[in-house]
Amino acid sequence: MAGKLAAGINCILAYNTGSHGAPSWTTITAVKDLKLNLTKSVGDASSRLTSWKEILPILKEISVEYEILADTSQATYDVLKADYTADSIVEIAIADGAIVTSGTEYFRVDTVVTEFTINQPLEGADTVTVKHQPVYSANTPTFTTT
Numbered sequence: 001m002a003g004k005l006a007a008g009i010n011c012i013l014a015y016n017t018g019s020h021g022a023p024s025w026t027t028i029t030a031v032k033d034l035k036l037n038l039t040k041s042v043g044d045a046s047s048r049l050t051s052w053k054e055i056l057p058i059l060k061e062i063s064v065e066y067e068i069l070a071d072t073s074q075a076t077y078d079v080l081k082a083d084y085t086a087d088s089i090v091e092i093a094i095a096d097g098a099i100v101t102s103g104t105e106y107f108r109v110d111t112v113v114t115e116f117t118i119n120q121p122l123e124g125a126d127t128v129t130v131k132h133q134p135v136y137s138a139n140t141p142t143f144t145t146t
Contacts, residue, residue, distance in 0.1 A: 004103070006096040008033075012106075013066060014099060015079070016091035020110075020139050023091070025099050028076045032127065034066035036094045036107060062109055062134050062141055064094060070118060070126035080130055084116040089135050104146045110137035 013031050018024035042055040071077055083090050090113070093099060095106035115131035134141055 004096065004105075010097055012093070012095040012098060013064075014093045014095065015076075016093070016108075020091060023093075023108075025093060026076070028068065028080075030069040030071055030074050030076065032067040032069070034064070034094065037061070037063045037065065060141075064092060064109075064111065064132040065115075065129070067119075067127045067129055070128045077128070080113060080128070081116060084113040084130075087112055089137070090132070091139070092132055099146060102146055105143060106146075107141070107143050108139075109134050109141035110139050111135055 011034070012025075013028045013034055014025035015028065016023045017026050039061045041058045041061065043058050045054040045056045046052075047054070068074075068077065068080070082088065089110055091108060091110045093106045093108045095104050097104040099106055109132075111132035112135045113130060114133045115129060117129040119127045119129060121127075
């Protein structure tokens, strides 16, 4: 099967206004650059059995960081600000295209907004740096393909 390469401008960040089992995705349209950080902590498993340093994977870590335009006329600006202020749990999806399109791959995770930093540069539009981190949830973070 041939691979798929997506241009960043065609990728989607969305939040779920439905339930986990019956999601209703709302796209956050004012997103600039986005990073889905997936890392893993490791433990040392080296021994005298080999001269190579060896490790064991321990815990996975996730953070989603992005900038949005600080456009207060955008409903998603107010939603994200309210989620940050209220410590609301919000399920987000980071997709390589429209989630409803067959073959779209996306990562979904229940999060809280842990950063909502307003940036006011001398030159350029005001932006907000937003960071999501996973929250205790019955729903395991996962890659999904529609």
